[in-house]
Amino acid sequence: MGLDVRIKKRLKDFELNVTFSCEEGRLLAIVGPSGAGKTTIIRILAGLQKPDQVLITCKEEIWASTKDKIHVPARKRGIGYVFQEFTLFPHLSVYKNVAFAAKDGERVDDLLRLFDIRHIKDSKPDKISGGERQRCAICQALARSPKVLLLDEPFSALDALTRRKLREMVKALKNELHIPIIHVTHDIREALFLADDILPVVHGRVEGKWMLQFMLMSREVGRCLGRGIGAGNNNEEEEEIELSIATKESIL
């Protein structure tokens, strides 16, 4: 019992048409190039955008159904959503941001400790670094004990080192949260590192072939350059990705 999604929406240049599921305790990465419709999918899931045809169910709740004319508004879906950036409330301290919609204060303290931002709990968002802001945003989303966690390219605006650190934090967290996690990214490396399942989306459609081609091409290019996939990889990371490719349970 997890999240089941069927979405159809006419976008400017193509039709978005995807179907997928994500079980509790698993992380599904929606991967694809810019403009593929990834963010539209996650926004529809959150209830921030309406599609032409939809059926979204979470456990036994129907969140959206064109057939039954159901559209549960974003505020009633009980989700945690981590945006790319700019979503912390600038007038509130880190602590108050995390506690903004929290159900209990103890959880807020635990999260601040877990994500190592307790020392900046009284700072305003404009006084902390990008990495700290995103950690705070993740804590904010988790503080209300969401039914589903949605991550919309949360690390894309960060430097490589911070990105890596945060990826590891999310990976560790994944095993503790028994909820479906949907992670949108254009970074295949990130998807392979974090995800249990991968949904490659190109022009609004699931394109498994595209992802395999991309990975193979990247590996070839990497070999020619005497490096791993992408710039700046080290051997450890390359090995990890090779392993991920071999053991990845499903590329939908």
Next chain:
Amino acid sequence: MDLVALYLSIKLAVVSTIVLIIIAAPLSYSLVFHRIPGRSFVEALINLPIVLPPTVLGFYLLVVMGPKGGIGSAWEGVFGSPLLFTFTGIVIASIIYSLPFAVAPMKAAFARIEPRLVENAQVLGLSPVAIFFRVILPNSLAGLAASAILVFLHTIGEFGVILMVGGSIPGKTKVASIAIYEAVEALRYQDAWLMSITLVPVCFVFLLMVNRLTPEVRHGA
């Protein structure tokens, strides 16, 4: 110097400002963040007092607030007294007259708020009303203050509309601008001078405050 008229001007400005902020804040919020059918029509209606001559607006208000007008007769039916030539009457008139001056800075302040903040508040479970009080208002305090000061100053300077709707009843509807006009008409220039000179520094200081509260956009050196 007519101190009662000065007091009445300030009282009118304070009451109108408070009422207008309460009305204009949710109105501006809806105009910026919600899909309103006929938005252009609503905005044009709000801005009408800017382009209409005050006497024209005053004339129409005189008609609708009179005993045979819609608002005037309804008022009399409920409260048993007429609306025209009363302090309440000039408060209503000045609210309508100053509405665009309250809405414009608020809309600008609300529009500067990152839309994702509002979306984040939605997914965090907040209702539109809670978003307004917990996210929008705390992040637009400067715009709200600018709006309040502009309305206050605009009301202090009102003349035509007030004269049409309120006349010039001492202690009731005779505000400073009307008192100055009457002093000039009666060749009491010293009174006119004193009242005018009192208003100039007050208005200037308030305008300086508006400038400080409004983000500066400057191109070039």
